[in-house]
Amino acid sequence: MNFVLITIVTLSVFVLVKSQNAYTGKYDNIDVDKILANGRILxxxxxxxxxxxxxxxxxxxxxxxxxxxxxxxxNKCNERQKAAAEKVIRHLIKNKNNDWKRLTNKYDPNGQYRKKYENQYKSQA
Known part of the structure; x- marks a missing residue:
């Protein structure tokens, strides 16, 4: 009986920790290609x-x-979110570089992550 209780508590803690270490998946079905293809929406x-x-x-x-x-x-992204993020970053670097620079200036003002992403996705373009 104690083993079952310990197992349930352990699994509950694991699920709780796992859910706190991940972003919500409720928007995972958004068609990123459609957004990137539509200049107004983007x-x-x-x-x-x-x-x-x-x-x-x-x-x-x-x-x-x-x-x-x-x-x-x-690292808190699921596989679908990672793929979408990579697609958006590649698109912005290649097709909307001014917007990429504005966004990175705001969200990465020290350029700490910008070079990593630019090097990674420019080499894949």
Whole structure:
């Protein structure tokens, strides 16, 4: 009986810790390709991130998690979030470099993470 209780408590703690070490997955089904292909929608997301316009719920969540995700290499991201982040970064570096610079100036003012991401994704472009 004690073994079962200990096992349940251990699993509960593991699930709680795991959930605190991950970002929400409720926006994982967003079509990132569609956003990147639509200049108006992409511009609205960038304005949200730059505090220059209103934010959707997804934009607010992204804005909230972005500093942490940059700092820790997206290690709290699930695989779908990592793939989306890589796609967005590659797109911004290649096609929207001015917006990339504005975003990194705001969210990485010391350039601590910018070089890592630029080197990583420019070599994959």
């Amino acid at each position: 511009s609205n997301y960038i304005k949200c991130m730059m505090d220059e316009g209103p934010c959707t719920n997804e934009g607010r969540e992204l804005k909230k998690t972005l500093p942490d995700a940059l700092a820790n290499g997206c």
